[in-house]
Amino acid sequence: MTSSIQAACHLSHEEGSPRGRYADPTFSELELAALDWLDGFYQLEHLLSARKWVIRLAGNASEELRFAALTHDAERFFPGGPSDKPQNGFDNPDYLFEHSKRSADIVEEWLRQRDPQLPDRFIERVRALILRHEIGGNPEEDIMQAADSLAFLDSFEWLIVSWIQDGHYSFERVCEKLDWMTTRIRIQEALQLALPIYARIVAVARAAGKTDINPANRRAQAANRAFLLGEEFSG
Ligand SMILES: [Fe+2]
Incomplete structure (x- = not known):
């Protein structure tokens, strides 16, 4: 059993634990394969949350x-990607475009290797949505962007606590990030859904010095497919 799974198991009964939160019988075979591919990625919970939000917002x-x-x-799971500099601001287009492009390229490469029979139109549409996930665009691309924001606000309390505790960002800088993730939302319904979640994560950030959140354990949970989907652990 790996240390990350041990950490995840250790907190499996913690109140508010995401264990099994993302179980969903509607996962396609392709989605389950992608979850295997990205298992161990510390943003896996964020990705699962974004999927839940697009389903909710799109109907x-x-x-x-x-x-x-x-x-x-996905690109953040693989070394060699662009790095964000806090002094550039959280909406630095150079970083955001490079991040979006690298993710689209990596996902396309994985899709083509996984299933050479996949229609080009499927791959092209996935690419467009990933390329637009930071900025929005047409109605479906706006849903993608809003879901990314909602999923940031509702799945990354542990990450912003670690940023503040580690001195990576100040509380004020974290608030800039949270403000940007919220105010960029282009869909009114999504913004209304985001506001209480925004208020909650700001409160968590403000109390980061005396929180019960254990960032290391939550990071292990957030990266663990079996834990997030409520599957049986092996090993
Ligand atoms: Fe995201």
């Missing part, structure tokens, strides 16, 4: 939208 989310939500930040 009948397309296969392409669900898949793009589930993989939109």
Whole structure:
């Protein structure tokens, strides 16, 4: 059993634990394969949350939208990507475009290797949604972007606590990030859904010095497919 799974098991009964939160019988075979591919990525919970939000916001989310939500930040799992500098601001287009492009390229390469029979139109649509996930665009791309924001606010309390505790960002800088993730939302309904979640994560950030959140354990949970989907652990 790996140390990350041990850490995840250790907190499995913690109040508010995400264990099994993302179980969903509607995962496609392709989505389950992508979850295997990205198992161990510390943003896996964020990706699963984004998929939940696109389903909620779209009503009948397309296969392409669900898949793009589930993989939109994939590039951060693989070394060599662009690095964000706090002094550049959180909406630095140079970083955001490079991040979006690298994710789209990595996801396309994985899709083509996984299933050479996949229609080009599916891959092109997934690419477009990933490329637009930071900025929005047409109605479906706006849903993708809003879901990314909502999923940041509702799945990364542990990350912003670690940023503040480690001195990576000040509380004020974290608030800039949270403000930007919220105010960029282009869909009114999504913004209304985001506001209470925004208020909650700001409160968590403000209390980061005396929180019960254990960032290391939550990071292990957030990266663990079996834990997040409520599957049996092996090993
Ligand atoms: Fe994201």
